[in-house]
Amino acid sequence: MTDTARQQRVSRPLDLFEFMARYGTLIALALLxxxxxxxTRNFATMQTLNVNLTQVCTIVIVAVGMTLVIATGGIDLSVGSLMAISGALAPMIFLGKIVPIDNVALAVAAAMIIAIGVAGLFGLFNGWLIARFRIQPIVATLVLFIAGRGIAQVLTNGNLQTFRVPEFQWIGLGRLFGVPVQVVLMVLLVIAAAFVLKRTVFGRQIIAIGGNERAAELSGIAVAKVKLIVYAISGLCAGIAGLVVIAINSSSDANLVGMGMELDAIAAVAVGGTLLSGGKATIIGTLLGAMTIQLVRYTLLANGVPDAAALVVKAGIIVLAVWIQQQGRAA
Known part of the structure; x- marks a missing residue:
């Protein structure tokens, strides 16, 4: 066997891994x-579609911000807690528990803007810790992962907040030209984030920082500023998702809103093909990753597999996705 033939034979498995790293998520989704x-009985029904969309939309909204963070080589463990803060604060405002507001539309608008804004500020705080003090992202965001839910519980005294405010719940239950509002929000965020990453200087700066932060600094990129912005965006996305969740449930429970969301978002990013080490990101991949994970869970539950087993399968999918990514990079 010639050297050329031997090299080609050795390279074939790596080429396959590279192909799977690029298209594996899409293929898996199609097969599912x-x-x-x-x-699966009753799969091709509007009810099934609505159930899966409801589950996947909030994951994708959070995962969009998470993708940008991970692309810089970071991580954000606080998103679930920021959802809880946003979800706790909004009802307090539109129900008049802080300051009575007679106009319902004004109260709802103020609740949304303030709740999302506060989540964004907490995200900015994460970025400040990381950029100013060079604290490891997993440690810096762990602060709000722990304290954030405590803040939400203090705001509500640990009590469940129930409400029936159609003007607010439109964000989770309403429809725009027959399409659920939360789906419209998800699509708009995906398009905007994909455009930023692919078509703007800021997007290229994000990728450059994740690829080699020191080289990015030497090339004149304001690394600290970029990190502040991406963590703030992650906080804003978490704030939006928190409002969608409580709108759907007609209630806000600081103990449960956003619980485990950080893991679902990271899983969607990883399965979608974004490198967890940074330097490469795909928003469309994140969308496909979230849809794949949700559909795996639905498929198992619909066919009688316990939820605990579904969680194990999801963990296995993440490990497999990361391994394929590594092999694909080696190719």
Missing amino acids: ILFNFAF
């Missing part, structure tokens, strides 16, 4: 859909 059409 085909499997469910063939073997």
Whole structure:
């Protein structure tokens, strides 16, 4: 066997891994859909579609911000707690628990703006800790992962807040030209983030920082500023997701809103093809990753597999996705 033939033979598995790293999530999603059409009862119904969309939209909204953070080589463990803060604060405002506001529309608008803004400020705080003091992102965001939910519980005294305010719940239950509002929000965020990453200087700066932060600094990129912005965006996305969740549930429970969301968002990013080490990101991949994970869980539950087992399968998918990414990079 010649050296050229030997090299080609050795390279074939790596080429396959590279192909799977690029298209594996899309292929897996397509196979899951085909499997469910063939073997899962009532899969091809609007009710099933609505259930899966409701579950996946909030994950994608949070994962959009998480993708930008991870692209810089960071991580954000605080998103679930920021959802809880946003979800706790909004009802307090539109129900008049802080300052009575007679106009319902004004109260709802103020609640949304303030709740999302506060979540964004907490995200900015994460970025400040990381950029100013060079604290490891996993440590810096762990602060609000722990304290953030405590803040939400203090705001509500640990009590469940129930409400029936259609003007607010429109964000989670309303429809725009027949399409759920939360789906519209998700699509707009995905398009905006994909555009930023692919078509703007800021997007290229994010990727450059994740690829080699020191080189990015030497090339004149304001690394600290970029990190502040991406963590603030992650906080804003978490704030929006928190409002969607409580709107759907007609209630806000600081103990439960956003619980485990940081793990779902990171999983969606990883399965979608964004490198967890930074330097490469794909928003569309994140969307496909979230849809794949949700559909895996739905498929298992719909076919009688316990939820605990579904969680194990999800963990296995993440490990497999990261391993394929590593092999694809080696190719």
